[in-house]
Amino acid sequence: MQRRExxxxxxIDRLEKQGDFVGMVQxxxxxxxxxxxxxxxxxxxxxxxxAEYAATLDRLGGLHRNxxxxxxxxxxxxxxxxxxxxxxxxxxxxxATTLNxxxxxxxxxxxxxxxxDAYSKAEDIYNATLGxxxxxxxxxxxxxxxxxxxxxxxxxxxxxxxxxxRRLRSRPGDEVAEATTLNxMATALYNQGKIEExxxxxxxxxxxxxxxxxxxxDLYLGQVNNLASLNLAAGNFEEAAEKLEWVVKRARExxxxxSEPAKISARNLAHAYxxxxxxxxxxxxxxx
Numbered sequence: 001m002q003r004r005e006x007x008x009x010x011x012i013d014r015l016e017k018q019g020d021f022v023g024m025v026q027x028x029x030x031x032x033x034x035x036x037x038x039x040x041x042x043x044x045x046x047x048x049x050x051a052e053y054a055a056t057l058d059r060l061g062g063l064h065r066n067x068x069x070x071x072x073x074x075x076x077x078x079x080x081x082x083x084x085x086x087x088x089x090x091x092x093x094x095x096a097t098t099l100n101x102x103x104x105x106x107x108x109x110x111x112x113x114x115x116x117d118a119y120s121k122a123e124d125i126y127n128a129t130l131g132x133x134x135x136x137x138x139x140x141x142x143x144x145x146x147x148x149x150x151x152x153x154x155x156x157x158x159x160x161x162x163x164x165x166r167r168l169r170s171r172p173g174d175e176v177a178e179a180t181t182l183n184x185m186a187t188a189l190y191n192q193g194k195i196e197e198x199x200x201x202x203x204x205x206x207x208x209x210x211x212x213x214x215x216x217x218d219l220y221l222g223q224v225n226n227l228a229s230l231n232l233a234a235g236n237f238e239e240a241a242e243k244l245e246w247v248v249k250r251a252r253e254x255x256x257x258x259s260e261p262a263k264i265s266a267r268n269l270a271h272a273y274x275x276x277x278x279x280x281x282x283x284x285x286x287x288x
Contacts, residue, residue, distance in 0.1 A: 005034050021067060028060050050087045051094070057083055058098050065105050074109070077102045093136065096125035100140060107147055119144045133167040135174045141167070142181055149188060158188040179208040179223075186230070195234045202227045221250050225265060232268060237275040244269035248285065257288065 008031040015023045035053040061076035077098075084098040103118035123140035130137055145160035161184045168178045182205035190198035206227055209220045228243035248269050251262040266285050273282035 005031065005038075008034065021063060024063060025060075025067070028056070028063060032056050032060055054080065054084045054087045054094065054098070058101055061105070062101055065101075065108065070105065070109055073105050077105055091125060091128065093126060093129050096122040096129075096136070096140075099125070100136075100143065103143065107143075107150060110150075112147060112151060115147055116144065119147065133171045135168070135177050138164045138167050138174075138177065138181075142184055145184055145188070149184075149191075152191075154188045154191045158185060158192070161185045161188060175208050175212050179205040179212070182208070183223075183226070190230065190233075199227075199230060199234065199236075202230055218254060221247065221254065225251075225261075229268065232272055235275075237272045241269060241272040241276060241278075244272055 008027045011027045012024055012031065015021075015027070032053070035056055039050045039053050057076065057080040061073050061080050064070075064073035064076060080098050081102055084095045088094040099118045099122040103115045103122065106112075106115035106118060119140050123137060123144070126134060126137035126140060141160055141164040145157040145164065148154075148157035148160065161181055165178065165181045165185065168174050168181060182201045186198040186201040186205070189195075189201060202223075206220075206223050209217070209223045213219050224243050225247045228240045228247055231237075231240035231243065244265060247265045248262065251259065251265050255261050266288070270282040270286050273279070273285065
């Protein structure tokens, strides 16, 4: 069984590195089965084996969720929540993590009450065990804000994101989480018609990403693209064009001229050029 487990882990790692997430489903499912039999199911005492079983079951549910297999993910997460409770107890951060992931699935399924309940329970556990300003506690707060965004409750969402930002800034060191929260705030502000405030938050997030992950990071590339798109929507065509020129260049270098990110950013840049009366530049960027 040990060799089988090692083989499956190596296969999962290989497929993950290749980005073959569909291919990961079977070996990850097999690993869950191996670990379940190894620890004789969820009723056994807490150990390295049972902890790995619970975590791998959670991972399998997340994989199906990300692949859009929401019914299968629902079945797996229902089991994962029970296993995690049996293995860790219901006041443990590991259990809270499974609840948080389960809540994310319910949000995707638009089961908003179930999602809110699971997020709130996870947040309470993190708060009691790790503290209110821990990044995991704050992530639940942010997730509850995103849930309200899904429901169109923009003012309520903004309030939660603002509290998340306050907590993050009370203990420096989580700058990337801070930038993510600023982006969440920007979305809530934009949908309330507060365009300039939204742009200011997103600019602030962009500065953090540049400082923390660097210009060469795809994370920073995505951030600048989002900022450019917001400027485009706000009618700031000069600013949008300036940012999109850089985005198009970087997207073509990183993903190739024919890639979807490069083509989308090129179309956005062409649109900005046309709004500025630069039709020749628009034609040129689309032809490249």
